[in-house]
Amino acid sequence: MMKGRAVTAFEQRVYDQVSLVxxxxxxxxxxxxxxxxxxxxxxxxxxxxxxxxxxxxxxxRVIRADHSIxxxxxxxxxxxxxxxxxxxxxxxxxxxxxxxxxxxxxLFLFGARD
DNA sequence: ATGATGATTGGGG
DNA sequence: CCCCAATCATCAT
Numbered sequence: 001m002m003k004g005r006a007v008t009a010f011e012q013r014v015y016d017q018v019s020l021v022x023x024x025x026x027x028x029x030x031x032x033x034x035x036x037x038x039x040x041x042x043x044x045x046x047x048x049x050x051x052x053x054x055x056x057x058x059x060x061r062v063i064r065a066d067h068s069i070x071x072x073x074x075x076x077x078x079x080x081x082x083x084x085x086x087x088x089x090x091x092x093x094x095x096x097x098x099x100x101x102x103x104x105x106x107l108f109l110f111g112a113r114d
Numbered sequence: 115a116t117g118a119t120g121a122t123t124g125g126g127g
Numbered sequence: 128c129c130c131c132a133a134t135c136a137t138c139a140t
Contacts, residue, residue: 008136008137010135010136010137011136011137033134038134038135038136039133039134039135040133040134040135040136041134042133042134042135042136043134043135043136043137044136046135046136046137047136047137050137
């Protein structure tokens with residue numbers, strides 16, 4: 001039988017990290033790259049786009065550093081993005097007409113205490 | 115092993 | 128808005 005592709009150590013660390021983001025909060029690719037001591041936010045996106053545990057692992061709670069929505073399920077536009085938006089909205093996180101996070105204080109910074 | 119790709123980012127025009 | 132360089136894990140050859 002077909003065995004799915006193995007989750008790499010790096011991906012596992014990314015998933016563990018994003019799992020720390022609470023419901024109703026979001027973080028950024030850049031913030032995660034710092035927390036994981038990786039110097040490439042894009043590498044974080046690479047791992048998240050291949051997340052085999054979505055939405056168990058909340059990869060939809062990761063947005064861009066400029067507070068815009070970012071991508072989802074391998075897409076940067078289209079229906080999947082709509083899904084990401086509705087998932088976040090159902091958790092109380094919203095974006096304005098310019099596509100930016102309405103309440104920046106909802107950003108979750110690793111290592112910061114509330 | 116080498117080259118290309120990408121859910122990014124910060125800088126510049 | 129668009130373009131570019133830097134960065135790096137993963138994928139295709």
